[in-house]
Each structure stands twice: as structure tokens, then as C-alpha cells.
Amino acid sequence: QITLKESGPTLVKPTQTLTLTCTFSGLSLSTSGVGVGWIRQPPGKALEWLAVIYWNDDKRYSPSLKSRLTITKDTSKNQVVLTMTNMDPVDTATYYCAHIPTTVTRLFYMDVWGKGTTVTVSS
Amino acid sequence: QSVLTQPPSASGTPGQRVTISCSGSSSNIGSNTVNWYQQLPGTAPKLLIYSNNQRPSGVPDRFSGSKSGTSASLAITGLQSEDEADYYCAAWDDSLNGPVVFGGGTKLTVL
Numbered sequence: 001q002i003t004l005k006e007s008g009p010t011l012v013k014p015t016q017t018l019t020l021t022c023t024f025s026g027l028s029l030s031t032s033g034v035g036v037g038w039i040r041q042p043p044g045k046a047l048e049w050l051a052v053i054y055w056n057d058d059k060r061y062s063p064s065l066k067s068r069l070t071i072t073k074d075t076s077k078n079q080v081v082l083t084m085t086n087m088d089p090v091d092t093a094t095y096y097c098a099h100i101p102t103t104v105t106r107l108f109y110m111d112v113w114g115k116g117t118t119v120t121v122s123s
Numbered sequence: 124q125s126v127l128t129q130p131p132s133a134s135g136t137p138g139q140r141v142t143i144s145c146s147g148s149s150s151n152i153g154s155n156t157v158n159w160y161q162q163l164p165g166t167a168p169k170l171l172i173y174s175n176n177q178r179p180s181g182v183p184d185r186f187s188g189s190k191s192g193t194s195a196s197l198a199i200t201g202l203q204s205e206d207e208a209d210y211y212c213a214a215w216d217d218s219l220n221g222p223v224v225f226g227g228g229t230k231l232t233v234l
Binding site for chain 2: 037039046047048049052060062063096105106107108109110111112113114115116
């Protein structure tokens, strides 16, 4: 059974850097074909894709946020870390990580999600 | 504004059939598979349909998906009160919009 759990600060100040950690079990990011992604959802709004990292360290980012995002993995700790620089109040959202069971992009989907962590950006 | 277009709301009475549409373009739905996620109030999204029409284990067969050209649809038959949720379509996008695009979500109300 795959589980994922997001962790990080609940409150950050504008211009600060946000660091979120996704800790998972039941999967290994050293296994061929596996990926972990990040998605966020501002209060009352739609889901927004952020980034994905695959077992082979291939990374993809949202074009609109690419300059601010960095995704890394620590296979030994079963963790994926997302950093977002220069935080702004519009970045206030619930941030989710999710498991991607395929590297075939045209078949891309997220089959298991974490419960999410809420981040508020305010001074 | 979302890359994939969904109606903001839909409704039906218990037992009815409802459909939710998702419109995209050749760079996303037109060339990649569509997935649907269900988000019950106050919870994380859950995969409902993948690869256009495949149901993960545990998803009732009341839920079905289809795709034609650059559009996709989610159908729910035998509507139940517990189906009241937000529904999102998503797909890989081969253009600069990508790599993954979502619809704006459809809030389904069971009357």
C-alpha cells in the first residue's frame, strides 16, 4: 500500500523560500517507472500542477513557476523535497504530493495522493 | 484561467445520470489520455478515471469516462448523495502550457 505525507511550515512570510517534504512508503524512487509530483490548490480554487521527479532524476516543472521551483529526491529517506522561492500571498494554498505510476507522458496520471499541507503566506 | 474547460457546476437527483464535459486542444486531450479526479469536501483529490476510461480498483462502475478528439466526458449513473463533490479533468500537455494541465473543476450537487 502506497502512502504519501506532506510536511512543512504552515506560515511563511512574503519573499521567503518555502521547503516542503513528501515522505512516502510502499514505493521506491529507485524503481524504474516511478515518479512523485506536487500539485497545489488555493482556497476555493482549482488544482494547479507544480512539478514531478522520476526514478531516473528526470524533472519537469510548471512553465509559469519554473524559475521559482526546485524538486529533488532522497531515495534513502523515501522523500521528495520541493522548494519554492520568493513566496507571495497568492501562493497561499494546500500543497499535495502524489505518486505517478508511469513515465509514459501521454499516459500520465496520479494514482495516490497525500492528504495535503496548508501553507499561508503572510507578513 | 484553466487550460482545460469544464462547466463550473452540474446537478442531478438521486438515481439520475449526469455527465461532465472537459474540453481541451490537440496538444493535451487530442494527443494524450485524460484522467478524472474526485475531490470530496475537505479532502484530497482521488483518482477516479485514468487513461480515458479505466477505473482504479475500488471505483464503482457507475463512473465511466470517454474521449473523442479534443474533448472528454465523465458520466455518473445511478447518482448518489455521496457523489456530491468537485470533479477535475487533467491531461499531459505537449505545448508550453504543460507538462500537466487541469480543468477548472465542476462542482456536482445532488439535489
